[in-house]
Amino acid sequence: MRSFVEWLDTHAWSTALHESLWMYPLIESTHVLTVMLFVGMLAMVDLRLVGLAFRNVAVSHLTGRLLPWSVAGFVIMIATGVLLFYAIPVRTYESVWFRVKVVLLIAGGINAWWFHRRVQRDRTFWDNHPKPPTAVRVAGGVSLAIWAGVIVCGRMIAYNWFDCDRDPSPFVMWMAGCVVEASM
Amino acid sequence: MFETFDRLEQTWIGQTIRESLWLFPGIEAVHLLGLAMLGGSVLVVDLRLLGAGLTRATVPAVLSSARPWFLGSLVLMFSTGIPLFLSEAIKCYYNTSFWVKMSALAIGIVFTFGVRNRIAMRRDAPRWATALVGAISLMVWFTVAAAGRWIGFS
Numbered sequence: 001m002r003s004f005v006e007w008l009d010t011h012a013w014s015t016a017l018h019e020s021l022w023m024y025p026l027i028e029s030t031h032v033l034t035v036m037l038f039v040g041m042l043a044m045v046d047l048r049l050v051g052l053a054f055r056n057v058a059v060s061h062l063t064g065r066l067l068p069w070s071v072a073g074f075v076i077m078i079a080t081g082v083l084l085f086y087a088i089p090v091r092t093y094e095s096v097w098f099r100v101k102v103v104l105l106i107a108g109g110i111n112a113w114w115f116h117r118r119v120q121r122d123r124t125f126w127d128n129h130p131k132p133p134t135a136v137r138v139a140g141g142v143s144l145a146i147w148a149g150v151i152v153c154g155r156m157i158a159y160n161w162f163d164c165d166r167d168p169s170p171f172v173m174w175m176a177g178c179v180v181e182a183s184m
Numbered sequence: 185m186f187e188t189f190d191r192l193e194q195t196w197i198g199q200t201i202r203e204s205l206w207l208f209p210g211i212e213a214v215h216l217l218g219l220a221m222l223g224g225s226v227l228v229v230d231l232r233l234l235g236a237g238l239t240r241a242t243v244p245a246v247l248s249s250a251r252p253w254f255l256g257s258l259v260l261m262f263s264t265g266i267p268l269f270l271s272e273a274i275k276c277y278y279n280t281s282f283w284v285k286m287s288a289l290a291i292g293i294v295f296t297f298g299v300r301n302r303i304a305m306r307r308d309a310p311r312w313a314t315a316l317v318g319a320i321s322l323m324v325w326f327t328v329a330a331a332g333r334w335i336g337f338s
Binding site: 025028029032033035036037039040041042043044047053054055056057058061062065066069147148151152155156159161 | 205209212213216217219220221222223224225226227228231236237238239240241245246249250252253326329330333334337
């Protein structure tokens, strides 16, 4: 994994993107602003699942009509996110925040899978109910918490408190996978 | 005008944030959480005004349900945005993006409460009017967000 990231770092395009005057800020801004579409639409659905918004609208109507917008936002998020990683591969790979963010992304995926495969199976019973059963509300609440965590971690990647070259604590060194260079 | 910004820069709130390593990023992260919520609560209504999204619910029903979340995220945005501003008031004074954002924000608030929400609550509003209002709202709030992000680059 590390050699792959270091190989990316040798790409001329990676350096060019990182140092570009307009491309990097534009991709970064697109990544940030798409949070309104991706997390914004998802949050509306989650709030309905928890029973805090759109209580008179069927859950299936929200998932059917809002999730496609959210998925479109997610696609833009992944595309711009990959480019941002490509521009600064080694530092991002060694970022504690980035690593927590990836774990949360996976957790978000599992929660979504769980909701669509298991929780939604008996949806006909509670589709129109203003306050869905506990399992549904938990899935919605967990989703809100996970994506809030993803946003916070994503923002924090930009700060260098825990960077390997700042001699972080041994725990952070281990978390970030810092390479300790032997001194002569 | 500059003297006002200079004095705002000197407030204890601004100074505390400047002297702290964590406060600015922490407040900024919460500001971003508010952005997601604001985006969702604006989009869901504007999409409906444009004839997309929750079409099985009426426009007034969608607006009524989204409004508390819009107001809540607006409160969150102001209560985090003002401290962020106080910590770098002078930088903002010289920052074009800041002025673009503030102008768009003022337009957005007046337009949302004065025009968009009123038209949305009327059941007899013609389709072209609701669509136009939805499109303008989307553009204005997008400008607020984009200019806000750009404050950090300049």
